[in-house]
Amino acid sequence: MAKVQPAIVGVGYCGHAAKRSDVNMGEMVNEAINDCLKSVPSLEWKNIDCVINGNMPAFEGANMPELWMTDHIAAKNKPFMRVTTGGTTGGSIMIAAYYAVASGMYDTVLALAFEQQSCGNTTVGLASVALGEFSIFPDLGYDYDKLRRNMGAGAAIGIASYQGMNYMRRSGATEEDLARVVVQNRRNAAKTWWAHLKMPTITIEDVLDTPYISYPLRYGMVCPATDGAVAAIITTEEKAKDFADIPVYINGVGSYSNETAIVGIDCGGAGQVDPCEQLGAVKSAEVAYGQAGISFPNKEIDYAEVYSPFPNQELQWVERVGLFEPNTAPEAYKNGVTAWNGELPVNCSGGVNSTNAIGASAMERPTEAALQIMGKASNQVPKTVHTSLGHGWGGAISLITHVVMADEPQRKFK
């Protein structure tokens, strides 16, 4: 249990786009910090005690960018830390900031996550993760043509298409159900000022008319590569009351890992025979809800942001984190339960499906969920949000982070 109750008081974004050609990495992050500080007028640069930042390693071609952009992020002579855990980098930054405040070490922490993918080549970053593993195959007598063909369906979209195949088998979801999720996300993105793929007029037919990129996922269903940054201020309960009208209390965090993808460690195969089972997500959600004192997430959570670069994952995650009964999500999306004005709105910022600045994506989930509680989100839902959830997925396809937030502090049990 937290020694000090951490709370989010301010959130800021820079404009996200495929190519932020007008700024460099430092300037882009600076935009997000300035936007963040604008939302907390009584806080100055000097009041920040600690800076925690992160992005995907080597995706921009520049390694350790935080070391040369210290001036841009006001981290001079301050405790400074970089967290990087792949796709969940943002979620891990949020959790690191939570720990920094909850432990009583620092009062006010600036959490930063960014990615300028247009600068570099994503393959360089991925190669450092996967190439070593793949080089074992020829050693075991696996021929090159076969390897190329099998691993061609690999990487992030590969595992998503495997998950999609299993999810569709389990729940009976059709491609139309997947397209419906995309349409909801892209239309929501059109109402969010910082989002990337804003498509206010997109229809299900438009999505189903595009070619397959990796069966069962089509070109129109896939997330973009984005440049963008996000910043958030996390502080103690006492200070939060001065800084913000409605501080958002972080009541529970969870971060669990499960089996890696299909190839496994050193060609060991995958222990997770069903890729959409996701026991890590179930466990992580359980722990985060337990800390926040939530027994019935499907009734108590008012708003959720899940990490879903691909539409089948959105359906899968909302079930695994306990917001819907297994295999009922496609029906709920059809009936508009998860729409902007529905009972349980999901991803009203457009989600990762519309904006994917990889390092920042997992942090945009909890920050957007926090803004919905504050009532300051671009695409603010009509209902009052008391409790919200921000979820992240990534790592070696298996690390899952959860941040559960509410407008009242953690319930203390005696």
Add this chain to the structure above:
Amino acid sequence: MSPLPPYEKTTYVKTRTLKANWFLGSYRYKFNLSRTKVFLEGLKNKKILGLKCRSCNTVSFPPRLICGRCLVKPDQWVLLPETASIATGSATYDEDDKDRERPFPVIAVRQDGSDTCWVSNLPDDIDFKSIYIGMPLKVNWAEKPQGLWNDIFNYEPIPDPAVELNKKEGSHS
């Protein structure tokens, strides 16, 4: 096929840009293949071996160095049947023997009697949309097994009795 509707773009002025290259240097990735010696020897004799953890009875195919549940080294070899089933699958685009690019099925197979799965291939003439999870398969051996992974050349589908059963009841699988 029509393109997606255009999205609302914001245009940004271009700042000064310097192009540079970053070549990955060489590195040494270390791995332990001691467990595969018996396994590859088995393949040479057309035997499929799984490695069983004595603590939790999990059988891994391909063999694993360590059992993630019990943190012990599995050391009991078990003989597995030649049949398997599809655990999950997708499609990949590649050139066929006539240099045309077309989708091929890529599958993860769970060998019967094992608890883990592994990527493999189906024969090229199978339509990627016809595969389904739980589809029964049989090992297709290479002509001359040499004690390499490639000795399991690919898997070929065998008749699924469940399809007939479900037809009789008038339900679809």
